Amino acid sequence: MTTPVIELRGVSRRYDDGPPALHEASLTVRPGEAVAILGPSGSGKSTLLNLIAGLDRPDSGTVTVDGVRVDRLGEAGSALYRRSKIGMVFQFFNLLDDLTVTDNVVLPARLAGMARTEADRRAAELLELLGIDRHARAYPGRLSGGERQRVAVARALMNRPALLLADEPTGALDTAAGQDVSRLLTGLNAEGQTIVVVTHDLALARSCTNRTVRIADGRITEDVRSQAVASDAVASQAAR
């Protein structure tokens, strides 16, 4: 049995005096899996994602990602963790409008201290891989939604993360662009990239993930795994 990439044990999080955003949640994600977190608005799925990303801390329970106890990290530790272990893709891309596509993509590597030439080479590879190398010098504002999300994915993969987290990656896209992103994530997973996608979009969940976790009122209510696909994914990861 391979070591889990994500291991949540009895994780709870409550904001102020409201009801728990997440209650006693436990979840294990193994390398090569593509997991969709599904749930209605306010169900706790974004809280779960923030806890995995080290953007928030649980009130109780443990969060371990790729061997790192994320719940114990301080601000600086969290930053270093995000830099080295995860890549994030957001619903509204969160690209910096003042930077070119390449500059956006190299940003995590540059923050990690990678030399500019090496970072540029890696960015060029990723942009080519994702089919947007012709936009390398363009500013995000000139790209379509799908293209922007590809840039965001390229940026997320820049530091070769163990885990790719996507928060509603197709939520701001039209159908065609959404399908494009879905295919991209499927391809990445096929290459062995572990992915966790938070989404409302059932079609996206079905098309690009091999496991579906449902959350309602802060509790995990369902965890369904597509066995055949999952086995393929794990085998692919082992082969890497």
Added chain:
Amino acid sequence: MSALGKVVRSGVGRRRVQTLVIGLATMMAVAACVLGGSLLVVSGAPFDDAFARQHGAHLSVQFDAGKVSARQLSKSKDTEGVSSAAGPFRTTTVTPRSEGAVPGWPMTVVGRGDPGRDVDEVALLDGRWATRSGEIVLSANSSLIPTMGMKIAFPDLSGGPTLTVVGVARSVTQTADAWVVPSQMPALTAPGSGGHQMLYRFTQAGTAAQITAGGKAVTASLPPGTAVGEQSWLTVRKTAERDTAVYVPFLIAFGALGLVMSVLIVGNVVASAVGTGTRRIGILKAVGLTPAQVVRAYVGQALIPAAVGTALGVLAGHLLAVPVLAETEQVYGTSSLGIAPWVDLAVIAGVLGLVAATAWASAWRAGRMRTVDALAVGRTASAGHGRWAVRLAGRLPLPQPLALGLVRPFARPARALAMGTAILFGTIAVTFTVGMGASLGQVMKAKAHDAADVVVPAPLPDFGPQGPGPGPEKQPKADPAAVAAAVEAAAGTGKYYSAATVRATVSGLTGTIDVIAFTGDASWGGYTMVAGRWIDRPGEAVVPTPFLAATGARIGDTVTLNGLAEPVTVRIVGEVLDPRNDGMQVFTDASTLTAAHPDLTETSHHIAVTPGTDVTGYVTALNRHLVPLDVSARAGGLDAGSDMVVTLNALSATLTLMLVAVAALGVLNGVLLDTRERVREIGVHKALGMTPRQTVAMVLTSVVVTGLVAGALGVPLGVVLHGWVLPAMGDSVGLRLPGSVTAVYDGAELLPLALGGLLIATLGALLPAGWAARTRTATALRTE
């Protein structure tokens, strides 16, 4: 509370930092303006009032009685340009001796039958005017302590006349030390001495040139060389005002700096509030506020803290004025000087009007903004600013956070300009204050003449157990020759000179001057020359600038010293910086006075020890020989303390601190707005792995360029301001300042001053940087 009032109140509450910045900036400007304005008013008021009331003489001229007759002088009253004249009055210089005391200082006595009316109406402060021989009216400014009924003897004169003090009076233009009836004058005038005094008022007398022209006109018809001295009312006025006038130029400088800074900061804060509150403006308009109401809401948000700052500024101005006005009160002997209410009102109205106008101009855009656009634009800053700079940053061989910070000013150039201006003014103030402190130090050094390693001060007169009142005064025991012999015999004595002080009068001037007579070469003693050269032979003298101004003499001219055993004529060869005794001093060689004043007892001795000599050991050894002579040596120069310098330094330090605080707050405001505007961007960076330390570095770096540029510009501008204000301050006290006082900056000092701009910028950016570093990434990412 009206809806608009609620909007204003919530705006003030929401923008606490901006509110604080506006309040402090306004307070600083108001405090400096109240102080400067009040001193400007107070400095001239007492003299001008008295001059108008007493019809003061624009010019008093002293004539040689042996060369011109009273009849000739009377004709000068009809000279064109003379509106009225008084005289001729007989004058004489005599040395009095009050009852039982040693001889006093020489005094100018004028024979006048009455206090006058149209010109120089002498104000009687006590008693009455002299009506017959044997009576004398003393000037309140006399060196004798005026006491009614006191007997004053003149034992040096033939017959040894004794006069009784019957009145105390004051001439606004100080035309005499005492007055007697004209019939008394022959008894007070030694054969071959004495003069005539003419007092003139001119139709045009506002400038020195007009006074000079008037003086030439009235003497044109008289034989050449008859006028031996003159005194302009402008000189007397300047002397009367100098204690407060010295503060005015530098307070005007600080007031102007504060006002400009205040306007810039208010404008910037309101413009920023409009810029970052676009969505709020949209909502306000959507719920029904008219454009005028929106503008009023933003003007109100600026006026509330400005009003509080103004109130505190008025209070601070009054408190800061206390020590300065106290000095002036001492000069005029009054306790009535205070800040005129109209100065307060004018400053309050002016500053609040300026703030309102600035805020209105900045808020005008908010009123004109289309509601739909305001709602659509929201709070997010538009992209596209300084992209070239961002791309450049990407290519810089620097860590990414530093590069991102460095290019930030190019993304928001207007905001960077506003922050830079605040830093610029802070740097100007610091540079100016450092320079002024150094310049005042140089003036004090020149005043102290402290180049000597060891000083044997002149012995104080021994008044005995009854104090300085009437009674036989004991002569100081120390014999200067014996002290000199002990000094010369001491091992380790290098250069050495002694300085004796005697009092004398100068034709045309009332009161006494100090004549400092040197034995030995005193040129190394720390005397700072303004022009000309030091004395190198008997009969030569150097004098301070106020002496030249008061006598109208120039380098190369001769002046006659009266009141000694015989008149002594000296040629002025140099102008020296020395503010002591209001600059009324003459420095000459002791041999110049050999015949006129052979007994120089009030002597100090100044010694430079040979290299390698231990000063403490030298002083101890020398004192063993000096104790029997009733004097003692001490290390170092003379006391250089001055209340005015302490007050000036304290005032400028306080005002500078306030300006620097306002500048730092201006930066804080700018960086805070910037970080709030970029909160999502910062969130993205943090989500991608930017550590808190990197975040702090990025925010701090964003002000580095601005701080460095503003610092680099502020230092030369501060030097220029210093170059303008210092000579003006010197002029206000009648001093011409040499290069050693005005050129006080050197390269080693300028670099840290320039880096001061960076320090101000960093101080201002620290708080927002910490805030940016602490912002929760998840929260930042949700912010739109």
